[in-house]
Amino acid sequence: MTIHTVESVQSTGGxxxxxxxxxxxxxxxxxxLRRVRRERLLDDLAQGRTARRYFPVLSVLAPVMTQAEGEITYPGDPMCLYTALSxxxxxAVDDAGPLAEATHYTDFAPEWTRLPSKEYRLAAGADGYRPYESDPNTDQTVFDPRVWDDAARxxxxxxxxEVRPRVVLISAVSPAHRYALEMASLVKSELPEAFVILGGRHADETITCTPDGQRLLLKPSSPLSVIQEGRAPRVVDAVVTGEAHHAVDLLMRAVALAVDLDRQWVDRDRVLGLLQGLLAEEGPGPGQALAVLASDDGFDAVPLRGRxxxxAELPSPYEAFAIRSHFPIFTAPDTGAVLRTAHFMVSNACPYRCNFCSESVQVAGTLKRFKRDPISTAVERVCEYVHYGAESLFFDDSVFWSxxxxxxxxxxxxxxxxRxxxxxxxxxxxxxxxxxxxDLERLRRLQWGAQLTVDTLVALHSPEQSAEILRKMKAAGCTYIYMGIESMSTQVMDHIHKNLRRDETRPWKAKVREAARLVKEQGLELGTSVLFGLDGETRASIDETIHEVGRLIDDGxxxxxxxxxxxxxxxxxxTTQHGMQDRLDYHSPRIDNRKPYIYFEEAFPGVVSVLLSEDDIWHIHNETGIHWGTVRNDSSPTAAVP
Structure with a gap:
């Protein structure tokens, strides 16, 4: 096979x-190889020499922050992990049972053998810890510490x-990457032969392939770059990026076939060849992904490019995992209890191209949606989530139905x-x-929320059209709209792609007020996000935004x-425009995670806007507390909502 050296890696070795x-x-x-292994294992089972059919596996959601007094604690992205594993x-669950009848895993298989029962789902708590037990359901194979502190360690x-997993899969967004590496280091310290697979949004954003599939393009903060250059330990055996749904399945099957039948640990040297054999036999499956395997002298990358x-063709993310989120914006009318909330997405990216947003289509590459019978498929999934115990839903699409x-x-x-x-x-x-x-009663009581934009409501449609669509949303159970204001300053919003159809007679803050009024006139709750530090930001624009948002709050x-x-x-x-592409540190073991940064989600020194001084950040924290009062999103972990 042809081998190509990647030009974009500045490697210090390998x-x-x-x-x-x-x-x-x-x-x-x-x-x-597969035939020989299967015959041997069948013979062993027939002779009673071994009864082991499954190997233990753990999946990990790397948290974003360590816990500190008063900080926003963001647990990571559970839906990214759940979706990648779906x-x-x-x-694996469909294939579980007698080895003689197995077709997907023809000898050893991961210990994904049964889905959670309904009783288990309804009893699942909001905390991320779950006991693995001797016969775990698929939800119990997940470690979700929410924060990375001494207790979690x-x-x-x-x-x-206790588990001695043969394979550990870790999902991490960028602020969680350093903790993912530390968790992987602990795996290698305790179980040197365990096979560690890293994925998630940080890997997606930092490791891509050229359109012709000939070279890798690596960001300086990518796992491969920091490991190659000695800035992070070599504690990862594989990285999966892109549309990983089918790629993870292929890699897990290759890893299972690489488990040595005598030692019952993964033989790393065999994984690449077995992955190549699987690809030669059945192709990559749908989606565009990349699997990268570590070797003694570097990394071997295999592009996986399918249709x-x-x-709509994918299993729902919650099929194998319990719903654990509780958003305080959704409460029971009779008791005030916070409702169990499921995340829901019908698209993978935002159609807008804002230069600061990692959900933008220009970062994701393409906008994927429910294609096959999208409306009925989405309603069917609502019913599925209600059956799993969902009392409320939040549509995580950057813009509801794009x-x-x-x-x-x-x-x-x-x-x-x-309903x-x-x-x-x-x-x-x-x-x-x-x-x-x-289930039917839960469906009738179901509350849900979704994200819309100011321009969707007041620039791309007439007020009458927007009012009608909001009425339809409310009639279907919607109680909450979330909207990104970003800034109330014209000098800032002139740089933002969301601000379409600009009109000097109708400034952005007037459009924000009109959009908010439309939402509130339909009796819906309105949540908003404000982002400080965008291009054009000054202390004056900061104060203008705080003041104008305060006026909206005062006006109800x-x-x-x-x-x-x-x-x-x-x-x-x-990141490139501000000259930060070579300066991002998402890998050092420890960071100076201190006030005032801890009051803001995902913020810590070294990765926040260069347009803001530390004094500016203190000013934002103090002034929003004064002028926004109790409407400001609480900094306690349980109160953080989208």
Whole structure:
């Protein structure tokens, strides 16, 4: 196979090679090895020499912050982990059972053998800890510490010693990357032969492939760069990036086939060849992804390029995992109890191209949506989540249904009709997802929220159209709208892609007020996000934004205001424009995580806007507390909402 050295890596040792998919020789070798292994294991089982069919596996959600008094604590991105695992876990569960009948895992298999029961789901608490137990369900194979502190470190080490996982999969956003590396280091310290796979948004943003699939493009803060250059320890055996749903499944199958049948640990030297053999046999599966494997002298990368991915074809992220979020914006009318809230997405990126946003389509590459029967598929998934115990939903799409009013109207009409139907008139497709009368009652009481933009409401549509769409959303159970204000200063918003159809007679702050009024006139709660440190920001623009948002609060037009500080993500254009692409440190073991940075989500010294001084950040913290009062998003972990 052809090997290409990656030009973009400034390596102090070793190199990175990009491999083409496997050929006929790889396929023949792969099939022979698989046949021999399966025959041996079947014989061992028949002779009673071993009863071991499954190997223990742990999946980890790396938290973003360490706990400190008064700080915003952001647990990471559970949906990124759950979504990446969805296909692999579904296929492993479907394949569980007698080895003679297995078709997906033909000998050893990960210990993903059964989904959580409904009783387990309804009893699942809001904390991230779950006991692995002797026969874990798929949810119990996840370690989710929420914060990375001494207590979490002790629990992680104890879990490693109890479970002795053969494979550990870690998902990390950029601010969690340093903690992911520390968790991986503890894996290697306790279990040197465990196979560690790293993925998540930080890897996605920092490791990509050229369009021709010949070279890797690495950001300086990528896991491969910092390991190659000796800035981080070599504690990762593989990295998966991109649309990882099918890629994780392929890699896990290759790793399972590489488990030595005598030692029952992964033989790392075999994984690349086995992955190539699987690709030669069946192809990469849908989506665009990349698998990178560590070797003694560098890294071996395998691009996985299949057909276009349809999000509607994927298992739901919660099929294998319990719903644990509780957003205080959703409360029971009779008791005031905070409701169990499921995350929901019908697209993978934001159609806007704001230079500071890591969710933008220019970072994601393409905008993927539910393609096959999108409306009915989305309603069916609502029913599925209700069956899992969801009492509320938050649509995490950067813009609800990508801001397309026709789709919003059709979805809301269909959901409203279903909520109003009696049990006998529910279509069979949806009835199959609603297992008992309690599910139907939860559906009727379901609250949900979604994100819209100012321009969606007041620039791209008439006030009458927006009012009608908001009425339809409310009739379908929507109680909460979340909207990014970003800034109330014209000199800042002139740089923002969200601010479309600019009109000197209608400044941005007037459009914000009009959008807020439309939402509140329909009796919906309104949450807003404000972002300080964008291009054009000065102390005067900071004060203008704080003052104008305060006026909206005083006028009863905002129910929740979240102040945020611009933090640099590796792939966003503003990172390069501000000269930060070579300066981001998401790998050093310790950071100076101190006040006032800890009052803002994902903010810490070295990654916040160069346009803000530390005195500016103190000023923002103090002034928003004074002028926004109790409407300002609380800094306690349980109160953080989208």
């Amino acid at each position: 190199n990175v090679r990009v491999h083409r998919p496997g050929d006929a020789a790889d396929l023949a070798s792969f099939r022979q 296909v692999a876990v579904r296929r 002790v629990r992680w080490i104890r879990l490693l010693r 276009t991915l349809d999000l 801001g397309r009013y026709r789709d919003i109207a059709e979805f809301c009409d269909a959901l409203a009709e279903l 109003a139907a009696d049990g006998e008139r529910i279509p069979d497709r949806f009835r199959a997802r609603l297992g008992d009368p309690d 037009l905002i129910d929740l205001a979240s102040p945020n500080i611009l933090t640099y993500h590796p792939a966003t254009p503003v």
